[in-house]
């Protein structure tokens with residue numbers, strides 16, 4: 134089985150973003166592998182370690198620094214990488230999920246993977262659209278929000294998280310698109326020897342324009358703003374005061 | 388962005404340990420022996436409590452005491468002696484005072500009023516910050532009045548990289564605030580969630596960024612203090628602190644590391660450099676201290692140089708304690724039992740945590756990468772991991788920060804904080820371990836009951852050597868005496884310091900006679916008299932008992 138895994142470069146989740154000139158400021162800001170993509174990479178590598186997969190290819194779309202993000206994926210155990218280069222912003226401001234999914238489709242047509250593993254969403258735009266759109270373009274089954282994944286004969290059985298609990302879905306045959314949720318696994322650290330090995334792994338680079346995909350955004354971003362600052366809490370002096378406030382101010386207890 | 392975002396919950400660790408005290412000497416009646424320098428100091432009475440409450444404008448909660456009968460008219464100040472435990476017992480739980488009066492001022496004027504009253508009435512005072520000090524400096528020896536700074540926690544200003552704040556601000560709150568202004572508080576240590584900046588300055592705390600950003604003597608630009616007579620001194624604090632200010636004797640330096648023996652620090656101005664926009668971290672394991680030192684030298688002088696921000700070492704004995712006591716809350720970045728790939732059957736015995744700070748990620752990564760390649764080629768490392776995001780950097784530090792609490796959760800910790808030439812770390816540790824193998828017969832322990840675990844700021848030549856009596860949470864006086872003698876000898880013979888960064892408090896002041904000459908000590912005493920003529924400030928600590936001189 135061949136696995137293609139999506140690797141998105143986003144603002145590190147520990148960074149407090151700042152809005153400048155109508156967009157999130159990306160200047161001199163720490164960027165990292167999207168945490169949900171990290172989970173997808175981990176799952177792909179585990180499939181390889183279980184001998185269920187024989188090749189794992191990482192794919193990233195974005196500026197030249199995406200090679201660093203791809204190196205992380207390679208150090209975690211992916212075999213090789215493809216970098217689709219573009220200077221357009223990938224956080225919805227310029228390139229949007231529709232175009233990204235179209236580019237993925239082109240690469241899938243070249244690579245013919247059996248399984249496409251993506252994060253359930255990018256933590257920059259939080260859209261969660263690339264996976265579903267890609268499966269639509271390819272005409273293959275999809276499962277979103279995977280929290281467990283078991284290779285099962287020619288197919289895959291996936292548990293997915295829903296608001297009501299866990300849903301188990303069996304995909305009888307591949308290819309398929311699966312997007313990964315937080316509880317699927319706990320990603321490993323990149324070890325020194327693997328970081329060194331990753332340096333020697335192949336990263337193919339393709340210009341985005343050469344894929345022949347319409348990259349113009351279909352949706353217009355009307356406004357970007359920071360969430361209003363949280364109202365400061367108050368310190369209460371005693372349990373009685375707390376009870377009083379809960380009863381009379383917040384009216385949450387009788 | 389910066390790891391100061393981590394929430395450290397030192398307090399929660401404090402309460403989980405069984406209590407353990409009972410040094411008989413703490414139960415002495417006050418005025419006779421506790422106060423070494425001024426025998427005429429007294430114990431506070433109900434009237435003193437009432438008078439101090441008046442000076443706090445009778446604000447509820449400003450005075451906590453067991454001395455007064457609450458007549459129900461003024462304030463709820465009268466509380467049980469148990470609820471004063473928080474102020475009487477220190478973080479290590481080795482030291483316990485008997486204070487029945489705690490005052491919590493909320494302005495410099497109130498601090499001045501308290502100290503003026505105590506000066507006039509010859510009442511002894513213990514200034515208290517977060518109470519995380521490790522040498523028993525922040526709790527009373529007996530019934531001294533505790534002045535807690537916890538209500539003075541306003542951040543006043545951060546402009547041009549200069550932070551101005553009340554002394555009672557929690558270090559982590561300052562870090563978070565500075566971070567939002569893209570500044571870095573140049574001091575960081577495991578107790579950051581509880582300790583206060585006034586406590587940090589008063590202990591001249593070192594921490595993990597000492598090498599990179601310098602000591603608090605370098606970074607503290609101004610202080611406002613109240614001396615032992617109740618006078619307010621403005622030591623380059625207002626109207627505006629400056630990076631450079633050569634006007635007169637720089638008295639603020641005397642308060643840095645004075646452990647509350649000269650007065651109370653009420654406000655602090657701190658130099659906060661720009662927040663590094665590129666932060667990296669690696670965790671590597673080594674099979675010998677020799678290799679740790681090899682890596683240190685290469686990092687410091689050749690490969691990381693100006694981007695090197697922290698270099699901490701931990702032995703795997705302490706990491707086993709971390710694993711045993713905090714299995715569910717922290718994850719060790721590497722397999723500490725793993726055998727070396729590079730040197731046959733060498734086990735990894737030490738871990739190193741390295742952090743880099745810079746402003747250009749590509750540049751820093753290139754440097755880090757060349758460094759790592761080199762130390763791997765030279766077979767200096769057994770194993771290692773490199774943080775790929777900020778979350779992983781924080782995970783690494785969580786392990787380092789939990790070393791202290793893990794030792795404390797394992798047993799009583801005979802804790803030593805020494806400065807040594809780094810080349811001596813190995814033979815020093817070996818010497819202490821061998822001494823533990825020949826314990827005097829009269830202690831209740833054998834070598835098997837004790838574990839010697841080590842970690843520290845090796846880049847500053849600062850070793851934290853800890854002897855833990857596993858499962859036994861009481862201090863053994865005979866063992867204490869034996870171990871302290873061994874440590875003192877081992878340190879002095881290597882021209883080291885017996886207190887690198889934790890200070891003296893009531894724990895190490897007795898050694899001052901052995902390590903400082905008479906003239907120097909006498910000058911220190913004369914200097915103290917200048918600020919604290921009645922000897923009311925933190926008596927019986929820091930300087931040694933005069934009679935033993």
Ligand SMILES: Cc1cc2nc3c(=O)[nH]c(=O)nc-3n(C[C@H](O)[C@H](O)[C@H](O)COP(=O)(O)OP(=O)(O)OC[C@H]3O[C@@H](n4cnc5c(N)ncnc54)[C@H](O)[C@@H]3O)c2cc1C
Pocket residue numbers: 397478513514515516517518519520521524525536554555575576577578581582583584585586587588589590591592593594595646647648650651652653791792888889892925
């Ligand atoms: C888990 C842990 C890790 C630590 N790591 C380090 C480390 O890496 N490096 C290091 O140097 N130390 C370390 N320490 C010890 C360090 O000294 C303290 O954590 C900290 O600096 C003390 O601050 P505090 O507010 O708790 O002061 P306290 O413990 O309350 O007081 C310490 C001393 O200062 C005096 N004092 C406090 N506030 C004032 C004030 N406003 N004016 C005058 N005097 C005052 C007290 O009287 C006392 O003598 C560590 C401690 C713990 C528990």
